[in-house]
Amino acid sequence: MSDLQRQRPASAEEQPVEDADDYVPYVSVRQRKMAQRERIAQRYNHRMPAANQEAAPKRSSGAEDNVDDAERTAAITAGPKSNVKLVDQAVELRQRHKTEEDKLLEEEQKILEAHKQKKQLASAAELAQGIEYTEAMQTSWRPPAHIRALSEEQHQQVRETFHILTEGEDVPPPIKTFKEMRVPRPVLEYLKAKGIKKPTPIQVQGLPTAFAGRDMIGIAFTGSGKTLSFSLPLIMLALEAETKLPLIQGEGPIGVILCPSRELARQTYESINSICEALERGGHPPLRTLLCIGGISMNEQYHTLSRGVHMVVATPGRLQDMLEKRKLNFDLCRYLCMDEADRMVDMGFEEDVRNIMSFFKHQRQTVLYSATMPKKIQDFARSALVKPVIVNVGRAGAANLDVIQEVEYVKQEAKVVYLLECLQKTPPPVLVFAENKNDVDDIHEYLLLKGVEAVAIHGGKTQEEREYAIRSFKEYKKDVLVASDVASKGLDFSDIQHVINYDMPKEIEDYGKHSEWMHTMLHRIGRTGRSGKTGIATTFINMDCSEQILLDLKHLLREAKQRIPPVLLALHDPMEHVGTAVPGGCTFCGGLGHRITECPKLEAHRRTQMAGRTGGGEGRRGGEL
Template identity: 60%
Template sequence: MTSEPPTRGRRVDEDEEMYKLDDGVDDYVPYVPVKQQRMQRLQKLASTRGARLDSGQNSEQETVEPKFDEEKEEERRVERARLERTLLLEAQQVQAKKALEDASKTNDDKAAEEESEILAAIASRRKLASDLELAKGIQYTNSLKTSWRPPRYIRERSEQKNAAIREKHQILVEGDDVPPPIETFAEMKIPPAIIKHMKTNRIISPTPIQLQGIPTAFSGRDMIGIAFTGSGKTLAFCLPVIMMALEAETKIPFIRGEGPVGVILCPSRELATQTYENILAWTGALERDGHPQLRTLLCIGGISMADQGHTLGQGIHIVVATPGRLIDMLEKKKFNFDSCQYMCMDEADRMIDLGFEDDSQRQTLLFSATMPRKIQDFAQQSLVRPVLVNVGRAGAANLDVLQVVEYVKQEAKMVYLLECLQKTPPPVIVFSENKNEVDDIQEYLLLKGVEAVAIHGSKTQEERQYAIKAFKSGKKDVMVASGVASKGLDFNDIQHVIIFTMPKEIEDYVHQIGRTGRSGKTGIATTFVNMNTAEQTLLDLKYLLMEAGQKVPAFLQSVEDPRIAQGGSLKGCAVCGGLGHTVANCPKLEDTQRRTMAAHRVNDGGGGY
């Protein structure tokens, strides 16, 4: 007996039958995407429209449709052609357009545009402003207030008389409400103890930079001071900070952790040491006369700061520093600038990129013998109502120095050096840009029986200090030096400077020959040049000699200026002040860029010493 299949099984079969499609079903339409359905509708409408037209209309439609497709295809072809133009073709078109524009410009116009682009890149931000000032957008509009006032009769003096005094001393000033020049130290209200001390050092009356610069600084004004080497700039910026510190100490004595009131920055250890010793002498004279003790900190590399622990432990009035050690001490929080109201940069053209971390207002003074006009303008961006005091052209040579330039073959330099040493009695300074050459010259002179010392950046601080002291004291007749001894150092009665190797930057030459002819005295500078000297450097030297009214030797006269051949003007470099080149090929700017790139490579882990 057979049984019927279960009901459930039959349901499954019915379901299968329900979804099973017969092969004969004609109206089954498979799934069509929405986009394709729309296209089919459009085609159906088009075919319906075509069916309604007569045969003539149909033939017209057949001719119109292809025409429509051809127009679209032509548009697409043109668009493709436009997109397929290469970047090279566009660059060629831009260059051709620029060439047409350049053809209408003179060489001077092109040089001016190039110079403005370079200087705009240099002045991209206010370098002397602190980070906090830049972050908070702080800008001061008024100068720092001080208690100093010139005597009443000087305050009431007419501007015509002030202008006559400046003209008498060949002083140029720029700025608003420039303080009056004062021709005596007593009228500046300098303490008698300091005046007496200066007289013992044969400083009787102010030099031009002092008679205008000291009243300007005493008035609390920001200042840019430019004067020849050996013109007394150190006294002009040291006296104001001493008087400011004396006033602060007299009101409320400094205790541990307080100060400094002012900071003076110098580019080299030797110059910082010299400035520090001068300040000690002047503050010592005050103390002997019954005034409070003023403590000065020397902050330079190569010396142990533990030796000055007594100064740090009692509060500091003045700091004299080189940039590297100063930053190190600030980072270690040995002191801070919370009370700092005075900041001066000596040889400021070399240190103008420095900034400070405090946001309190301070009086800023920049001094140098070489600070071109464009750099002055750049510095003024961060100064408050600055006063420019200029004695002579920035970058010009000291007129009290007789400059002698001689062509000497490289192999004959050493022998000729001995002949040059016979021109004047000692002491004599010999400059070379190469450290190894400095050592070679010293060794040669010692073998020839000449008492000589050497100084350069690779020597220890003890060796450098010994060389300076031995030379200043007269124990040694000749000092052979690299560029570290060229900035601001003051040696007594140097009558002769010999430049064994002409520096690449003309402003270094100006500083080197400025070691003689100081404080109104005359001196001689003998410079060796030969075929190894760059032609651009020779051209700078040629124009510098012409400007100073010096004799230009025949081989220098024969050096041609390419700017004249190209129809350009003889406008000097705006960065270094050299008269024989423009900012586009300035060696100082190239050196700065090289140093910056080297620093970036070291910071990025790319090596370095």
Template identity: 60%
Template sequence: MPTESAPKRRRIQRSPSPAYKLDDADDSYEPYIPVAQRRQARLAKLTSWGVDKDKSRSPQDEQDEREDEEREEERRREKARKERTLLMEAQEVHEKKAAEDAKKTEAEKAEEADAEILAAIASRKKLASDLELAKGVQYTESMKTTWRPPKFIRDRSEEEHRLLREKYHILVDGEDIPPPIDNFTDMKVPDILVKFLKSKRIFTPTPIQLQGIPTACAGRDMIGIAFTGSGKTLAFCLPVIMLALEEESKLPFVRGEGPVGVILCPSRELATQTYENVLTWTSALSKEGRYPSLNVLLCIGGISMSDQSHVMNKGLHIVVATPGRLIDMLEKKRFTFDSCKYLCMDEADRMIDLGFEDDVRNIMSFFKHQRQTLLFSATMPRKIQDFAQQSLVKPILVNVGRAGAANLDVLQVVEYVKQEAKMVYLLECLQKTPPPVIIFSENKNEVDDIQEYLLLKGVEAVAIHGSKTQEERQYAIKAFKSGAKDVMVASGVASKGLDFNDIQHVIIFSMPKEIEDYVHQIGRTGRSGKTGIATTFVNMNTPEQTLLDLKYLLMEAGQKVPPFLLSIDDPRAAQGGSLKGCPVCGGLGHGISNCPKLEDTQRRQMASHRISDDRGGY
């Protein structure tokens, strides 16, 4: 076996060792310099180099240096921001706001607060069906109709139209306003109906009819405002009767068809009264056989719809309804709104206020096509007007007098009567005028107490309020209207729109908190050009703010203001603010921040939320 040869060794080349010279006389030797001296020398060198560099550096170098400084400053600010707390920021904002508020007057602060509240309640979605809102459907053109004013009226100049409106104190606002017409015949109302109206001593249109009927007949959306007893019912009923007459003449309606128009009312009594008026006018039309008969349906709670089966078995032309029962009938498909073109809301400020707004939206969801919408009321605060203008299509505002103003044909008498003396003094007030007389009270129990007291004193009186059955309410109104009873004691349910013949005297036993309710209550007298008296009892229990609203209302109407009302000072005047009316309720004696209607609305909302929360626990 061969043996392995041993590996060869390689010589490792090492670097030569350094040579040290130890000769002290060598010139290359550098003496030792202490560290401190070396640092000073280096610093001096750098400083002198920086000065030289400043003299010779370019603009680019200067820009780079500025950018470096800005970045460094930004880093410092960011660090400071992180170190700041939210509490510190809130404190600074509060101090800044306090400094700004210190410069403002009390009036400016109040106006800002009112503007904030108004902006908060104005952010409501417009009045349309859920389907239209969901799909973003928006109508830009008004409804088209076949009605046109006579040629001689169309040929009149705009100046002539303006002078006619000024003559009757009619204010209008909108685009392409139809001309005012001061004659029923020129409005193309059927001659039979004109003859019937004359038999009822209605010879010429009232101001709201003079402008309102042509506007409605032209297919325009409309907001109609006029004082109580000014003939608003005829202004919105006549156009829908003429529309239904035209549709029936083209092709007769059969069962399951219609209605053409619907009139919504906030109370059963007002709906019943409107229904009876429409029935009277349509019956007069068909009396001589020249015009077809129209079917009118009353759709309210508290009555059996089977009693009107003879109407339901035919085609429907007009429905007069309250929201709750109408929704029930539509959901049961007893009739549809497939061909409905006309929607009118009487006492519209109540109809589209928070109480009925959801019901109105629900009703609108049953419409399949565009409709003509009309809103009528005696009290239409600015908040409701603005909201309605957003919801209607090119609306026309027709206003006869200030919205919420009292009827000038009513003599308003305000008397200070102690609470315990009211009942006794009531008997004295009843001697002022012959019957019939209406007495209003805000409290249902008080209504019953007043009726019982009057009956004990031998006065023929009936009572009506929301807790009574429909049969009791109908009996009370029928007995009072027929003259069988001399006095009707009522809560607010009878104050809206109800028309009673020859009421010479209204007594307000307890002043309502909301001034617009007072306007409606005194408006039961002084209707259709007649005069009347309204006596109001006030005392220490009446809120001062309500008395201030009453004071301004009397001053506006040129009525006598009693000394105890004149002595009430307006706190807004002391602040130097402008005395503008409340945009929510129309009261002249307070701003939106003190509005009793807004407070009541918020209280109802909170109560409804509590009820829904309680139900959610089960």
């Protein structure tokens, strides 16, 4: 072959390589970044558990060039928390450093949520049709122009002056005089004759709120004028309806007031009648009020029913019976008030109230009033109200600071004898509270034998006997009234200087029987020191009392800035070791001396649920106390 013939060129592999030891192959930018990420990942992965390292994605030797940059980045595990969101990591970090108090609060909140009321306090027809009201009722009442012209800061200054706390949207302005509230002149003259010249704090805010048609929860000390706060708005509604178009037979009522006891219902009924008579004397049309309670014949009030009823004051059991028999209807009813609402919507009365609500045909204004309102009941009430306004004068459930509270350690066998000595502390009239009917009868008989002018009242007595006892005591014909807790809720004994608590609940079950014991005590004590006057409350304790009850009493005395006896100071108090993160103590019943985790009433509630009892029958009996 000729030298001139062309030779086949050598392949790339056969070509000589100069300085092979110094040769560095080219690596793309992407590959270098990938290698750097892998080195970082390896530094974190050596801290991971073996199981996690095995689960971590690994590089495949031949396919790395075909993997997208984003997929490659996602495939690399950068650390043990790389797949956990930063927010979740922060929550976990806080959990590690959570204090014992925080854990206790979380546990209590879970318990409270588990027992939170599920059903709403509403008409059955409304619930079935899915009707939900979003706007408050409208009325024709308006505050005077000069009141409306004031700024919200000026309204708040008035509230602070009267120690009024409010919650809610568009709270109506407080008004400091009845005249500026546009109350009719005959009512002003009636109030002046009764010595009521200016509204009390609960009336300063409560009356304008109710006049404006707003749903409301009113919380105030006993003896603070709550009755006028909820009865006067109903009277004004009834007067307006009668003026526009007089009621005839079969029509009415315009509004209803529910009370937990016969005595309280009669007292409210008489108060409303007095105002209506004053209006009639002043030239206004007559307004008819029906008293609907057990123990009295409704035939006696047939003349009222035959002409149409403007207002009804009732206990739950009898009102429910009247509605079921079609003696009354709620076709025109647009106002519902529950006096002592903490008891009305609590365990024993809940079903009765729900049954009564089922007779409403349309929206109504709902007003709840009480001296005590545990958080559980407030949450339940909020579910029934439309844009509610909460008016709180003084902390809900706090004891009246105008009452001197004395706690005496008295042996069980010496209590009735020592009672005579306690009666000497103040002049009459004096109230003595006992826990059960037998004790009431025994104390009454003993006092009569000792020459004390005394009367007694409890749920086992006839209506005539009960009315005689209340009337003779109010008229100062008797010096001592011995009563069960039927007389502790709302009854107005304005001149009582001394209340004696002869005993306290001995069993946990009594929590369910008498609502919260703490609230029973507050209502008992509230019979004295009313309307700005001072009074004395003496409570007998001994070793028969539950330790939990005594702890509640200890905290009640401490909150009211009263002297705590040594026997209570010596008690082991778990609340002193858990801080003050939950003001007011138990979030279920409102007791001050325990948390919800040790609540006796919660335990009773659980037992009731397990036994399958609904509480409807109990509520009916309770409503007829």
